[in-house]
Amino acid sequence: MANSASYLVFTDLDGTLLNHDDYRYDAALPMLAWLKEHQIPVIAVTSKTRVEVEDLLQSLSFEEPFVVENGSGVFIPLTDQRFDPAKMDIPHQLWEQHQCLYLGCTYDQARQGLKALAQKLDQPLRGFGDMSIEELVALTGLRSEEVLKAQAREFTEPFVNLGLAATDLEQHVAEIGFQVLVGDRFCHLIGLGAGKGKAVKLLVQCYQGFQAPIKTVGLGNSPNDLAMLEAVDIPIVIPGAEGPHPGLAHQGWQIAPATGAQGWAMAMSQVRDQYWS
Template identity: 80%
Template sequence: MTNSASYLVFTDLDGTLLNHDDYRYDDALPMLAWLKDHQIPVIAVTSKTRVEVEELLQALSFEEPFVVENGSGVFIPHNDQRFDLSHTDIAQQEQHQRLSLGCTYDQARTGLKTLSQCLSQPLQGFGDMTVDELIALTGLSTDDALKAQTREFTEPFVNPGLDAKALEQHVAEIGFQVLVGDRFCHLIGVGAGKGKAVDLLVQCYQAPQGPVKTVGLGNSPNDLAMLEVVDIPIVIPGAKGPHPGLAGRGWQIAPATGAKGWAMAMQQVRDQFWG
């Protein structure tokens, strides 16, 4: 590698590293292997829960930190000497050290009840649904639906159909943040965020060889905060092109969707920066 900087690659999962329709990642495997061979960490930054992510990362042989529930929790492998965590409030778990940036799930559930009262309308969160109801709404398998309901920090809820700015204002008034999606919104703590989690990991990363350079890949507006803080932001398009919320920013657009686009975009980065 010709560049003396250390690199970190931060990536969303669904619709980015994983294909939108079948969630496969075969097309990205050769590039992932190259990155691993060259000791360039690939760090998942996702809205998924920890239990959803762990199985996938084991299949990919990832041994890196990962970020879940839209930047609410950061999980770092035990004894990972590349990260200085002495100044952080960290909890020890069986497989990982956990940094909590947002609220607890119980707090998020209480916040959703408060929001429902403020709006004078019922709001249906994941915790209010049976597994069958969640499957009907999402198309997930039973196993995946159970994993999606195993939450630690945030509460997704069915979009009540309010104007996004109005909903954001109501949520701010009760001391939370909200990420507004087409079908679901995510109620998260004020200290959380994909961009904040990325910043934290970059600050913790030990780079005696030189400065840290960061690459970020995402496909939807909930990746915006992450893409805004990395050095090389890359947008993975959908079938109809890049999401309007990420378009027109001068960022690199991958030449294909899903895992294939992810791999092609990373090959372009490799050719340009890593030689």
């Protein structure tokens, strides 16, 4: 590779690496294989749960850190010697085969926050913890076994927005001591310390201790990804069926030429040709 910098690729999953409707990623497999062959880490930064991401990474034979539930938890494989959580001023604990860095709140705290928000708004807000498997299958298009993994939340609570404007919702959520991210299907109630951008900056800082200089690529499709895209050197927007999300369309960033996994692969091919060939 002609460029001497070390690269990190941070990617959202739903609607980005994974297709919006069927969640497939077949079109991205050749590029993922190329990145793995060239030892360029691909780090998932997603609203998905740990269980969901672990299954995906296992199927890809990836052993990189990953970020779950909108930047609330950073999971680092115990076999990765580059990270020493004891030297970071961040709550952490062993979690099966990973060290988990806590940036947000616990799931119980998020559930209590949703109850407080519902009382404040005088609306019956319903989160993942209030919905049946059948309801979530209908809302998400996931299979029942996939819904169970999506419900295995450890930090945040997605809920259905009943039509409140994003700015009003953000104000009310701030008043009860949380953040809210408005996604394509759900709003996500998260802790004040969490965030995709914060998680990306933390991981870049960790990698810089071992690989310098570092250049970063980020791929996302919705305003949920804004902070992540702002934190990287090469931000790329994956469009939806009707084009890039209005919240990302006018940032002056690269727009992938197609949706989902196909757009992801094509955009990364452009990056490879420009920076790595």
